[in-house]
Amino acid sequence: MIIPIALFNFENGGLHDGRRNLHLLVDAFHDVDAPPAVIMLCEAKQWHENAHRPLHQAAELLSDRFGTPYVGVLGHDTRGPIPPAILYDPTVLALRCWHDPAEQHVFADKRNIAIFAIRDTGDHDTRAVFAAAVAHWDAHCGTRRRQQAALLDRYGTTDMPVIVGGDLNSTASGAHLPQRDWAAAGYRARARKARRHPDGTWAADTDAVDHLIGRWNPDTHRRVDGCGFHAIAEIARMANPHTPLLPTVNDGINAGGSLLIDWLLANTAMRPHVDPDSYRVHVPAQRPYPSDHRLVTAALSFDTPIGQAR
Template structure:
């Protein structure tokens, strides 16, 4: 078995400053306390990384390589609504990239965008026998739960019966159902912000709009503490929580960013074939030192799979 550490991080504006420059020292700080260098980083908000011959994306990869002591290769994904596409960084000594549709590639379907096919280099000496897995990264619509549900439906096919292990994640800009998850005070935010991730119930009270995540992982049943239906994905945060319920599921947005409190919006999801390879004790939401400025508005999330 080969250990494949995986990270998910929404780096605010990709490190881009108002003057157009980039600060990757904060990116390095975000990864300072990882137990082992990630083989794969699912990255959100690669803002303007395509510009100027990709100078920013290569600088980000170089900064991560310098900080973590391993080489990183970077590929940019697709985002139709603005210049903040997701990206993947991977260690070519551990992983072989076999498929990744670029933004303007002809013949690509929407549900294939931002989905990588990897082989694990150490799983076999021969390419034909190497273990493969799929990995996706998305940054869903922040303003509309209806749009997020449509985005979830495009991801749903990878939950099953896909025979390959699948790990995916991103800033999904919403949470799932279940009182065991971080909860917010929905009346603490102005209406406009409340309406982005929340929904007004039939009883006249506000709560989270969980439709998109529930579509993928199933709706939470408070009586059985199980999820019903869904497309076959497992939330890695819940896999870890079930293995050790004494450890609460943490928000992935830093304190003071969202009125009413931070939610779990940066999700790692695994299909059944991948969930069996996840090491639950390695799941971690990296909470920044309260004595220092956080590297980003979102927190780094890491986990390790053995493949």
């Protein structure tokens, strides 16, 4: 059973100058053929308004695009009305757990995490089960991003397969990843996303993502330490060295160049289910861009039932 997945930071949830254009969301999927079974979205800005009408409209528009009856759920964000969201195909997946953002007595490490059962892998008690966590980390402070990484770290070695998708607002260590010329960036950008060395030079702050996937060792070309997560971009690169590791922010957005900051991460239990040839960063066909970020897609494969009902 193939489960296509997608990750997209939809700039301001389509809201610009007081008007919302959700057709831009459809535009981002212009070159996607297989309907994603799970779409993880960041910046669902004010999608809770008017009885969640923007959320339902987004689901309807993508349903029309793919011929798939998407259902949407809104997540929680303490920073304001800009939560993440998940759209999913209920003919493929049964949603078993998702904490409503209005719930007050929920541990922070359980928010924005959906548990899905795959319908065609068995009956209720034997179906394959996995978790999909959607994250949008703080853009202003590396210390807060590291704290947000800590909320996910225990899922790295759980028995249940877990996929994390999100705009993590940070790259990881390793010269094989897209780099940014921090000297060309303004001080404010450097203070948010980089660290200054004692000699006065700046380098990307990678602590938060590295906490989950490990630090890059340039001698062995492998990651060390980490909490059990693996970047699907690097899984793809290991399987095929010609796989391009493209920035996930569009050209001309960030002075000094764009980085790979929109990540799909698989925990140890999920890694065997990742199709390494499926990873793709979709470069928009034309300007104006649908968003300042690029769509990222991949696919998971579940051939046999795993785990138990949860």
